[in-house]
Amino acid sequence: MTTVYDIPANIFIEELAKKLKEDTRVAPPDWAKYVRTGVHKETAPIDEDWWYLRCAAMARKIYINEPIGVKKLRVMYGGAKNRGSKPHRFKKGSGSITRKGVQQLET
Numbered sequence: 858m859t860t861v862y863d864i865p866a867n868i869f870i871e872e873l874a875k876k877l878k879e880d881t882r883v884a885p886p887d888w889a890k891y892v893r894t895g896v897h898k899e900t901a902p903i904d905e906d907w908w909y910l911r912c913a914a915m916a917r918k919i920y921i922n923e924p925i926g927v928k929k930l931r932v933m934y935g936g937a938k939n940r941g942s943k944p945h946r947f948k949k950g951s952g953s954i955t956r957k958g959v960q961q962l963e964t
Contacts, residue, residue: 861920873916874910875909878909882964883962885908894934895950895951896948897937897939897948911958915930915959915962916962918933931952932950933950934950
């Protein structure tokens with residue numbers, strides 16, 4: 858039987874995102890089109906289906922790293938913040954996006 862480990866991540870995430878888009882229980886909140894995915898990002902996501910891709914990627918990460926919470930997922934989706942002439946510093950990803958995505962996946 859084929860498992861998540863046997864399928865390349867990008868193919869699995871794209872197919873799962875298509876399935877999640879068809880499911881009415883997973884939908885981006887009203888504010889999702891205006892937000893950045895973390896303080897380390899300068900702009901909001903360009904892709905209109907970014908919410909479904911993020912939820913699919915989170916579902917895969919939850920399956921692979923099983924006992925995992927919002928705190929660890931925020932770290933996984935974090936990145937280096939550009940602070941001008943000062944050195945970059947790591948910043949966590951958005952907690953609200955992660956929390957709402959996990960809540961929708963639980964339903």
